[in-house]
Amino acid sequence: MIPLSWYLILSAALFSIGLFGVLSRRNAVAILLGIELMLNAVNINLVSFWRYGDVSMMAGQVFAIIVFAVAASEVAVGLALVISVYRSRNTVIADEIDLMKW
Amino acid sequence: MTFTQIIFLVTAAVILGSALMVVSTRNLVHAALWLIVTLFGVAVLYAILNASFLAVVQVVVYIGAIAILFIFAIMLTRREMRDRGPQLNRGWWLNIIIAGLTFGGLFWMLQGWSGFSKAAADFPSGYDAVGQLGKALVSPTGFVLPFEVASVLLLAALVGAVYVAFARK
Secondary structure (H helix, E strand, O other): OOEHHHHHHHHHHHHHHHHHHHHHEOEHHHHHHHHHHHHHHHHHHHHHHHHHOOOOOOHHHHHHHHHHHHHHHHHHHHHHHHHHHHHHHOOOEHHHOOOOOO | OOHHHHHHHHHHHHHHHHHHHHHHOOOHHHHHHHHHHHHHHHHHHHHHOOOHHHHHHHHHHHHHHHHHHHHHHHHHOOHHHOOOOOOEOOOHHHHHHHHHHHHHHHHHHHHOOOOOOOEOOOOOOOOOHHHHHHHHHHOOOOOHHHHHHHHHHHHHHHHHHHHHHOOOO
16 A cells, blocks of 8 residues: 655646746746646645545645646636736746736 | 555656656656656556545546646647757756655654554445545535535636636737
8 A cells, every 4th residue: 555655746846846836937837837746746645645545535635626627727827917017018938927026 | 465556656657757757858748748648547546545526626627628628738838948048947956856855754753653664454345435435525514615615616727727718808
Protein backbone atom coordinates (compact mmCIF):
# COMPACT_ATOMS: atom_id res chain seq x y z
CA MET A 1 0.00 0.00 0.00
CA ILE A 2 1.13 3.52 -0.70
CA PRO A 3 1.88 5.63 2.38
CA LEU A 4 0.28 9.07 2.65
CA SER A 5 3.71 10.71 2.52
CA TRP A 6 4.15 9.85 -1.16
CA TYR A 7 1.06 11.81 -2.12
CA LEU A 8 2.02 14.74 0.08
CA ILE A 9 5.55 14.90 -1.34
CA LEU A 10 4.22 14.63 -4.90
CA SER A 11 1.74 17.43 -4.37
CA ALA A 12 4.35 19.61 -2.63
CA ALA A 13 6.63 19.14 -5.66
CA LEU A 14 3.81 19.88 -8.11
CA PHE A 15 2.90 23.00 -6.12
CA SER A 16 6.51 24.21 -6.20
CA ILE A 17 6.74 23.67 -9.95
CA GLY A 18 3.52 25.62 -10.43
CA LEU A 19 4.85 28.39 -8.18
CA PHE A 20 7.99 28.59 -10.29
CA GLY A 21 5.84 28.87 -13.42
CA VAL A 22 3.72 31.65 -11.93
CA LEU A 23 6.75 33.61 -10.75
CA SER A 24 8.98 33.34 -13.79
CA ARG A 25 6.83 33.15 -16.92
CA ARG A 26 6.40 36.37 -18.88
CA ASN A 27 3.31 35.36 -20.83
CA ALA A 28 0.06 35.94 -18.93
CA VAL A 29 -1.50 32.72 -20.28
CA ALA A 30 1.51 30.74 -19.07
CA ILE A 31 1.05 32.27 -15.60
CA LEU A 32 -2.50 30.88 -15.60
CA LEU A 33 -1.10 27.47 -16.59
CA GLY A 34 1.12 27.62 -13.48
CA ILE A 35 -1.91 28.44 -11.34
CA GLU A 36 -3.67 25.35 -12.73
CA LEU A 37 -0.73 23.19 -11.63
CA MET A 38 -0.93 24.64 -8.11
CA LEU A 39 -4.69 24.02 -7.91
CA ASN A 40 -4.16 20.41 -8.99
CA ALA A 41 -1.55 19.94 -6.28
CA VAL A 42 -4.08 21.16 -3.71
CA ASN A 43 -6.68 18.77 -5.08
CA ILE A 44 -4.34 15.77 -4.81
CA ASN A 45 -3.84 16.68 -1.16
CA LEU A 46 -7.57 17.02 -0.46
CA VAL A 47 -8.47 13.70 -2.06
CA SER A 48 -5.62 11.80 -0.41
CA PHE A 49 -6.60 13.16 3.01
CA TRP A 50 -10.15 11.97 2.33
CA ARG A 51 -8.88 8.49 1.42
CA TYR A 52 -6.45 8.22 4.34
CA GLY A 53 -8.88 9.58 6.87
CA ASP A 54 -12.44 8.43 7.43
CA VAL A 55 -13.90 7.59 4.00
CA SER A 56 -17.45 8.15 5.23
CA MET A 57 -16.65 11.86 5.75
CA MET A 58 -17.08 13.37 2.32
CA ALA A 59 -15.59 16.80 3.08
CA GLY A 60 -12.36 16.09 1.20
CA GLN A 61 -14.07 15.21 -2.07
CA VAL A 62 -16.61 18.04 -1.73
CA PHE A 63 -13.77 20.52 -1.24
CA ALA A 64 -12.09 19.11 -4.34
CA ILE A 65 -15.29 19.68 -6.34
CA ILE A 66 -15.49 23.27 -5.08
CA VAL A 67 -11.88 23.73 -6.19
CA PHE A 68 -12.87 22.42 -9.64
CA ALA A 69 -15.63 25.03 -9.86
CA VAL A 70 -13.35 27.82 -8.67
CA ALA A 71 -10.64 26.75 -11.13
CA ALA A 72 -13.11 26.77 -14.01
CA SER A 73 -14.37 30.26 -13.13
CA GLU A 74 -10.84 31.53 -12.60
CA VAL A 75 -9.73 30.27 -16.01
CA ALA A 76 -12.79 31.69 -17.76
CA VAL A 77 -12.37 35.15 -16.23
CA GLY A 78 -8.57 35.11 -16.49
CA LEU A 79 -8.50 34.17 -20.16
CA ALA A 80 -11.27 36.68 -20.94
CA LEU A 81 -9.13 39.39 -19.32
CA VAL A 82 -6.06 38.27 -21.26
CA ILE A 83 -7.96 38.35 -24.57
CA SER A 84 -9.46 41.72 -23.72
CA VAL A 85 -6.05 43.17 -22.87
CA TYR A 86 -4.59 41.65 -26.00
CA ARG A 87 -7.25 43.43 -28.06
CA SER A 88 -6.55 46.83 -26.61
CA ARG A 89 -2.78 46.68 -26.01
CA ASN A 90 -1.72 44.01 -28.49
CA THR A 91 0.42 42.21 -25.93
CA VAL A 92 0.07 39.33 -23.49
CA ILE A 93 3.39 39.86 -21.73
CA ALA A 94 2.71 40.54 -18.08
CA ASP A 95 5.50 43.13 -17.78
CA GLU A 96 4.01 45.25 -20.54
CA ILE A 97 0.50 45.32 -19.10
CA ASP A 98 1.25 48.31 -16.88
CA LEU A 99 -1.87 50.46 -17.26
CA MET A 100 -2.26 50.80 -13.50
CA LYS A 101 1.42 51.42 -12.78
CA TRP A 102 2.56 55.01 -12.21
CA MET B 1 7.09 -3.13 -4.03
CA THR B 2 3.51 -3.79 -4.98
CA PHE B 3 1.81 -3.22 -8.32
CA THR B 4 -0.07 -0.15 -7.05
CA GLN B 5 3.18 1.42 -5.89
CA ILE B 6 4.76 0.91 -9.30
CA ILE B 7 1.74 2.53 -10.98
CA PHE B 8 1.94 5.41 -8.49
CA LEU B 9 5.64 5.98 -9.15
CA VAL B 10 5.20 5.92 -12.94
CA THR B 11 2.26 8.34 -12.67
CA ALA B 12 4.19 10.62 -10.34
CA ALA B 13 7.14 10.70 -12.74
CA VAL B 14 4.80 11.53 -15.65
CA ILE B 15 3.07 14.28 -13.62
CA LEU B 16 6.28 15.94 -12.47
CA GLY B 17 8.03 15.62 -15.83
CA SER B 18 5.13 17.08 -17.79
CA ALA B 19 4.64 19.82 -15.16
CA LEU B 20 8.29 20.80 -15.66
CA MET B 21 7.66 20.92 -19.41
CA VAL B 22 4.60 23.14 -18.82
CA VAL B 23 6.67 25.75 -17.03
CA SER B 24 9.77 25.53 -19.20
CA THR B 25 8.81 24.90 -22.81
CA ARG B 26 9.00 27.84 -25.21
CA ASN B 27 6.03 27.06 -27.38
CA LEU B 28 2.83 27.78 -25.46
CA VAL B 29 0.68 25.36 -27.45
CA HIS B 30 3.09 22.63 -26.38
CA ALA B 31 2.83 23.88 -22.80
CA ALA B 32 -0.96 23.48 -22.93
CA LEU B 33 -0.60 19.97 -24.36
CA TRP B 34 1.85 19.06 -21.58
CA LEU B 35 -0.71 20.42 -19.11
CA ILE B 36 -3.18 17.88 -20.50
CA VAL B 37 -0.66 15.10 -19.74
CA THR B 38 -0.29 16.42 -16.17
CA LEU B 39 -4.07 16.58 -15.68
CA PHE B 40 -4.47 13.06 -16.99
CA GLY B 41 -1.83 11.84 -14.53
CA VAL B 42 -3.75 13.50 -11.70
CA ALA B 43 -6.90 11.70 -12.90
CA VAL B 44 -4.99 8.40 -12.63
CA LEU B 45 -4.07 9.32 -9.03
CA TYR B 46 -7.74 9.93 -8.22
CA ALA B 47 -8.52 6.49 -9.61
CA ILE B 48 -5.82 4.95 -7.40
CA LEU B 49 -7.33 6.82 -4.44
CA ASN B 50 -10.81 5.28 -5.10
CA ALA B 51 -12.24 8.69 -5.99
CA SER B 52 -13.82 7.48 -9.22
CA PHE B 53 -16.21 10.39 -9.66
CA LEU B 54 -13.40 12.92 -9.34
CA ALA B 55 -11.28 10.99 -11.84
CA VAL B 56 -14.06 11.30 -14.41
CA VAL B 57 -14.71 14.95 -13.56
CA GLN B 58 -11.00 15.65 -13.89
CA VAL B 59 -11.00 14.30 -17.44
CA VAL B 60 -14.29 15.94 -18.45
CA VAL B 61 -13.91 19.35 -16.81
CA TYR B 62 -10.16 19.89 -16.67
CA ILE B 63 -9.05 18.24 -19.90
CA GLY B 64 -12.29 18.67 -21.80
CA ALA B 65 -13.03 22.27 -20.88
CA ILE B 66 -10.21 24.09 -19.14
CA ALA B 67 -7.30 22.81 -21.24
CA ILE B 68 -9.24 23.40 -24.45
CA LEU B 69 -10.06 26.93 -23.27
CA PHE B 70 -6.34 27.47 -22.74
CA ILE B 71 -5.56 26.29 -26.26
CA PHE B 72 -8.18 28.67 -27.67
CA ALA B 73 -6.77 31.58 -25.69
CA ILE B 74 -3.21 30.78 -26.78
CA MET B 75 -4.25 30.63 -30.42
CA LEU B 76 -6.21 33.89 -30.16
CA THR B 77 -3.21 35.72 -28.66
CA ARG B 78 -0.52 34.00 -30.60
CA ARG B 79 0.54 36.49 -33.27
CA GLU B 80 2.50 38.63 -30.88
CA MET B 81 3.74 35.70 -28.83
CA ARG B 82 5.73 34.08 -31.64
CA ASP B 83 7.99 33.98 -28.77
CA ARG B 84 10.02 37.06 -29.28
CA GLY B 85 12.50 37.48 -26.52
CA PRO B 86 13.00 35.19 -23.56
CA GLN B 87 10.07 33.28 -22.09
CA LEU B 88 11.23 33.68 -18.51
CA ASN B 89 11.79 36.74 -16.37
CA ARG B 90 15.27 37.99 -15.75
CA GLY B 91 15.33 36.74 -12.17
CA TRP B 92 14.18 33.20 -12.94
CA TRP B 93 17.06 31.55 -11.07
CA LEU B 94 15.86 33.39 -7.94
CA ASN B 95 12.43 31.86 -8.53
CA ILE B 96 14.01 28.39 -8.63
CA ILE B 97 15.41 29.13 -5.18
CA ILE B 98 12.00 30.33 -3.95
CA ALA B 99 10.25 27.23 -5.35
CA GLY B 100 12.93 24.98 -3.83
CA LEU B 101 12.55 26.68 -0.47
CA THR B 102 8.77 26.23 -0.67
CA PHE B 103 9.18 22.54 -1.35
CA GLY B 104 11.80 22.18 1.39
CA GLY B 105 9.65 24.06 3.87
CA LEU B 106 6.56 21.98 3.08
CA PHE B 107 8.58 18.77 3.33
CA TRP B 108 10.18 19.81 6.60
CA MET B 109 6.84 20.80 8.07
CA LEU B 110 5.10 17.61 6.93
CA GLN B 111 7.77 15.16 8.02
CA GLY B 112 7.44 16.43 11.57
CA TRP B 113 3.74 15.55 11.54
CA SER B 114 2.83 12.28 13.24
CA GLY B 115 0.45 11.08 10.50
CA PHE B 116 2.98 11.62 7.73
CA SER B 117 3.69 8.00 6.79
CA LYS B 118 0.22 6.74 7.64
CA ALA B 119 -1.05 3.79 5.60
CA ALA B 120 -4.57 3.77 4.23
CA ALA B 121 -7.18 1.55 5.78
CA ASP B 122 -8.62 -0.92 3.29
CA PHE B 123 -11.43 0.56 1.26
CA PRO B 124 -14.64 -0.90 2.71
CA SER B 125 -16.01 -3.36 0.16
CA GLY B 126 -19.44 -2.40 -1.15
CA TYR B 127 -19.06 1.18 0.09
CA ASP B 128 -20.78 3.47 -2.40
CA ALA B 129 -18.50 6.50 -2.34
CA VAL B 130 -20.12 8.17 -5.35
CA GLY B 131 -23.60 7.81 -3.86
CA GLN B 132 -22.39 9.18 -0.52
CA LEU B 133 -20.76 12.11 -2.32
CA GLY B 134 -24.00 12.87 -4.16
CA LYS B 135 -25.98 12.74 -0.93
CA ALA B 136 -23.45 14.91 0.89
CA LEU B 137 -23.62 17.55 -1.85
CA VAL B 138 -27.39 18.03 -1.63
CA SER B 139 -28.22 17.22 1.99
CA PRO B 140 -29.04 20.20 4.22
CA THR B 141 -26.85 18.72 6.96
CA GLY B 142 -24.04 18.28 4.45
CA PHE B 143 -22.68 20.67 1.89
CA VAL B 144 -25.71 22.05 0.07
CA LEU B 145 -24.80 25.66 0.81
CA PRO B 146 -21.19 25.50 -0.51
CA PHE B 147 -22.54 23.60 -3.52
CA GLU B 148 -25.07 26.31 -4.35
CA VAL B 149 -22.52 29.05 -3.72
CA ALA B 150 -20.15 27.31 -6.13
CA SER B 151 -22.81 27.14 -8.82
CA VAL B 152 -23.69 30.82 -8.41
CA LEU B 153 -19.97 31.66 -8.52
CA LEU B 154 -19.58 29.69 -11.74
CA LEU B 155 -22.57 31.42 -13.32
CA ALA B 156 -21.34 34.87 -12.27
CA ALA B 157 -17.83 34.11 -13.54
CA LEU B 158 -19.07 32.91 -16.92
CA VAL B 159 -21.35 35.92 -17.39
CA GLY B 160 -18.45 38.15 -16.38
CA ALA B 161 -16.11 36.38 -18.79
CA VAL B 162 -18.53 36.89 -21.69
CA TYR B 163 -18.90 40.56 -20.77
CA VAL B 164 -15.15 41.17 -20.45
CA ALA B 165 -14.21 39.38 -23.66
CA PHE B 166 -17.08 40.81 -25.70
CA ALA B 167 -15.77 42.89 -28.60
CA ARG B 168 -17.19 46.41 -28.38
CA LYS B 169 -17.66 48.38 -31.53
